[in-house]
Amino acid sequence: MSSDSGHTQSAPPRTLLTGFPGFLGSALIKRLLDRGDGPIACLVQSQYREQAQRRAAQLTEDGEEIQLYEGDITEPDIGLGDAFDSLTSVTELYHLAAVYDLAVDASLAEAVNVGGTEHVLDVAETLEVERFHYVSTCYVSGRYDGLFTGSDLQEGQSFNNHYERTKFEAEVAVQERMAEGLPATIYRPAIVVGDSESGETRKYDGPYYMLRLLLAQPVACSVLTSIPGASDAELNVVPRDYVVDGIAHLSDHEDTIGEVYQLCDPGPLSVPAFVDALADAAGHRVVSVPGPKSAMKSLLNTLEAGGLPAESATLDYLDHPTRYACPKTTAAFAGTDIECPPFETYVDELVDFVRENPDIRDQAMQ
Structure with a gap:
């Protein structure tokens, strides 16, 4: 195990997150820290370690609320080896890591999006986490001809590319574990673009x-x-801040366990x-x-x-x-100021x- 900037960890992690220092993960982790869900263990691939250290230093003052673990979701035990033993304190797991590339080849998409998700699910069950949060995509729909909601998944659809197909297969795996008792929530963003106020994006x-x-x-x-x-x-396009606001809100409520929420634009x-x-x-x-x-x-x-x-x-x-609808999401946001702004x-x-x-x-x- 390694922690950012070499700091000694003062407290065991409560939360584990994959997908840092990525586009959504970097924004979401700030929200989780602000509400007291730290320390947060972040799984980081070795080639992104320096970038992750810089990002962690921007987000925290003492460097102890974000703890970096080098690993890889394509490996059993997500590549942590002996360091895995130090995660026994984790009660919530956020799985965001994936290959987001429309032109990705089949083998890489399957290794990361499908195999990687299976490995992270195994970790969640080994740790007996109280909550598992999975970021999927509306485009598990593939080329479904009609209206697709959070209640839909296996509809005999074809797919535009390996990205869509493997994200579909990954969500099927998550839903199978949910059916077996894993306390999980699934979030399906539409096409995510930059922040609605600053325009910022990473890709x-x-x-x-x-x-x-x-x-x-x-x-x-x-x-x-x-x-x-x-x-x-x-x-169907949504800004990053809407997606992060949505996940932060939904993940903070116990009545969202077992549900699938589409984070799409209701009026695209x-x-x-x-x-x-x-x-x-x-x-x-x-x-x-x-x-x-x-x-x-x-x-x-x-x-x-x-x-x-x-x-x-x-x-x-x-x-x-395909057209996307999110009635369950809209109902969950009632009484809040969370809504998808018009493009x-x-x-x-x-x-x-x-x-x-x-x-x-x-x-x-x-």
């Missing part, structure tokens, strides 16, 4: 390919692809309206070039090979047949952040 993927491709072109005439079915599809924009909102915020005049999906994917692959910000896998979300109210912040921070990568770490 440019998903809708950011569309935005960055737009910004790379002339203001007077920017070309984006369009495919059949896009006018009928919705793009259609794909054409989403493109219009991006174009307006960027101040660009956009011309949509329609064509078959296969041809448009080939075009984006060519643009990517030429160094432009393009990812052909994102096209599958422009004719996505039009924060798109300016997202665009400004991308313009001011052009060098953020699209690496597949959460």
Whole structure:
């Protein structure tokens, strides 16, 4: 075991979290510490240790409330070895670590998203935790044709990519353990973008390919692809702060055990309206070039090979047949100020952040 900056740990950890110092994990851990859920043991891959140390130092003053453990969820006992014995004090486990990459290959997605989740579930049962919190995704729906809620999962759906398929298989594994008695709560965010107030994000993927491709072109005439079915599809996007607020609230209540909550936008924009909102915020005049999906994917692959910000896998979300609803989540947030803001109210912040921070990568770490 190793703790951040080499500090001696003054108290045993109460909470274990995977996915630090990732995009959601870094924001969520601050909320957990503020409400007294520390010390928090964070599982960190060795290549992210220095980044995790810097992030932990930003979040805490004494360096003892965040304790870093080097490990790997793809290994049994999440790669902790003898250090595992020091986690017997843990009563809550938050599992956020995953490969978030639409173009991820099958073997990596299966090792991390499926095998890794199985290993973390084994740890939860070994530690006999009082709560297990799992961050899934609305897109376990795959290409389900219709309305998909938190009550839906195994509907015979097909999948856009290995990311969706393996997150589906991981949630199936979590729900099977829940059925066997694991006290767990599942959170399904839609497509997560930056903070609604600052625009901050750590990774440019998903809708950011569309935005960055737009910004790379002339203001007077920017070309984006369009495919059949896009006018009928919705793009369900949520800002990070809404997701973190939602998980922080739901995880703090015992009556959420055994439930699945979708953290989606109850009033999402259609794909054409989403493109219009991006174009307006960027101040660009956009011309949509329609064509078959296969041809448009080939075009984006060519643009990517030429160094432009393009990812052909994102096209599958422009004719996505699924609509998402979150009645259970809305009911749980009644009486609070937690609600998903309309995309039009924060798109300016997202665009400004991308313009001011052009060098953020699209690496597949959460």
